[in-house]
Amino acid sequence: MRIALLTSGGDSPGMNAAIRAVVRECIYNDIEVFGVKFGYQGLIDNNIYKMNVYSVADIIQRGGTILKTSRCMEMYEEEGVKKAADTLKANDINNLIVIGGDGSYKGARSLAKYDINVITIPGTIDNDVACTDYSIGFDTAVNTVVEAISKIRDTSLSHNRASVVEVMGRNCGNLAISSGLAGGAEAIIVPEREYDLSKICEKMIKGKDRGKLHSIIVFAEGAGDINDFASGVEGLTGLTVNVTDLGYIQRGGSPTAFDRILAARMGSMAVELLKNGEKYKAVCYRGGDYVAMDLDEALSMSSPFDEESYEVAMHLSI
Numbered sequence: 095m096r097i098a099l100l101t102s103g104g105d106s107p108g109m110n111a112a113i114r115a116v117v118r119e120c121i122y123n124d125i126e127v128f129g130v131k132f133g134y135q136g137l138i139d140n141n142i143y144k145m146n147v148y149s150v151a152d153i154i155q156r157g158g159t160i161l162k163t164s165r166c167m168e169m170y171e172e173e174g175v176k177k178a179a180d181t182l183k184a185n186d187i188n189n190l191i192v193i194g195g196d197g198s199y200k201g202a203r204s205l206a207k208y209d210i211n212v213i214t215i216p217g218t219i220d221n222d223v224a225c226t227d228y229s230i231g232f233d234t235a236v237n238t239v240v241e242a243i244s245k246i247r248d249t250s251l252s253h254n255r256a257s258v259v260e261v262m263g264r265n266c267g268n269l270a271i272s273s274g275l276a277g278g279a280e281a282i283i284v285p286e287r288e289y290d291l292s293k294i295c296e297k298m299i300k301g302k303d304r305g306k307l308h309s310i311i312v313f314a315e316g317a318g319d320i321n322d323f324a325s326g327v328e329g330l331t332g333l334t335v336n337v338t339d340l341g342y343i344q345r346g347g348s349p350t351a352f353d354r355i356l357a358a359r360m361g362s363m364a365v366e367l368l369k370n371g372e373k374y375k376a377v378c379y380r381g382g383d384y385v386a387m388d389l390d391e392a393l394s395m396s397s398p399f400d401e402e403s404y405e406v407a408m409h410l411s412i
């Protein structure tokens with residue numbers, strides 16, 4: 095058996111640990127494993143190399159992805175998909191493991207019509223893959239954001255200011271919700287829900303009347319214009335409002351133990367599935383168990399939005 099492996103979309107901490115798990119599980123099972131560089135782009139360009147036990151030495155603790163990654167627009171065109179499949183066939187490979195987010199899953203599925211079998215592993219800081227409770231990298235990113243919020247809180251408190259902290263999440267507010275909940279945010283603004291500026295400010299004014307002159311608002315990047323929001327808050331509350339964009343520091347860093355374990359278990363499971371002749375499966379972590387779901391079913395699941403945590407965060411932010 096010959097398996098190819100790629101990482102796709104935005105990188106996430108723990109991708110390397112997942113690569114290591116796939117490669118080591120293959121070697122343990124006498125399966126030949128090939129790394130594809132730069133995600134689907136590497137498939138299109140035939141940028142493939144054979145991996146061995148040394149290829150993944152000392153990477154478990156490293157952020158990013160040694161296989162590199164890309165957002166490959168050609169995979170949205172039929173011609174690109176065919177080229178990718180042709181490369182695999184030319185290398186005598188018809189099993190592919192894809193580590194990535196929502197968009198990467200769609201690319202994986204489109205290879206099915208060329209008889210390329212795919213197994214997906216969720217790897218994204220957005221936690222926007224609906225079939226799994228956690229994607230690799232999310233926990234590390236939440237911890238990075240919470241650490242930043244704690245630091246911002248120190249200075250907000252010292253100066254009696256409100257701080258609006260922008261976190262990643264173009265279409266999905268889960269990173270904002272978890273880090274806002276863990277960071278004790280007064281409000282969390284997400285792309286999935288309209289925000290009510292006057293309600294948020296009413297709450298802040300009530301706090302101000304009680305003597306609370308600082309606050310933290312977590313704002314997901316896809317939720318609108320953060321500067322409009324900040325000046326709106328400043329205008330209605332009379333508080334000084336600072337904006338901090340955490341940017342790409344959220345995507346880097348050494349993965350947490352949780353993400354490394356998730357990566358190890360999911361990488362190992364993906365190889366086991368292929369060994370057992372399973373086809374078109376999404377590896378998921380659901381309710382504390384590692385499970386394989388049909389890829390089509392996984393793709394048909396709609397919202398990964400963490401409604402319950404969002405509600406709890408609202409209750410606690412009085």
Ligand code: F6P
Binds near residue numbers: 262264315
């Ligand atoms: O990795 C996911 C993500 O972080 C999104 O939240 C964000 O919108 C996007 O990547 C930005 O990444 P890039 O600038 O690399 O396209």
